Amino acid sequence: MSKRRPVPTPPPPPAPAGLRGSGDLREVTPEVRARTQRTFLTIIVGFFALIGVVVATLAVQGRAVRNYAVRVADAVQATSPSASVGYTQTCAQVLPRALPRGAQACEVAVDGGQVTVTVTVQGERQYRVTRPE
Secondary structure: OOOOOOOOOOOOOOOOOOOOOOOOOOOOOHHHHHHHHHHHHHHHHHHHHHHHHHHHHHHHHHHHHHHHHHHHHHHHHHOOOOOOOEEEEEHHHHOOOOOOOOEEEEEEEEEOOEEEEEEEEOOOEEEEEEEOO
8 A cells, every 4th residue: 555645835935025024124214204294285285186187177268258248138029029039049049259269059049038148168068058038
């Protein structure tokens, strides 16, 4: 009968220096700590500054679109639309100007003398300006 000998297991590999090994650990100097803090704070401040720029850009674009819609509504009201007639037309027919930056479509609806201007901008957002009779 043959006896099997157990296969010897290899010893575990030595731990790399600095990680539970016998090597020296890296020392974090005050200069390195200060540089790391500056980098972290720069990234955080840059992130919030970028968010602020995006919000400010959207606010300025929104204001330009709303001002354009108000000008179109005032131009339609200057024609004294009849209270018994309802119609829809594009803003370019009322006010021959280019749409503001970011605007994709503009429509004027007159119903019962009430003027409603709807401007569609990028991202499928809409701005509506309504003027009563």
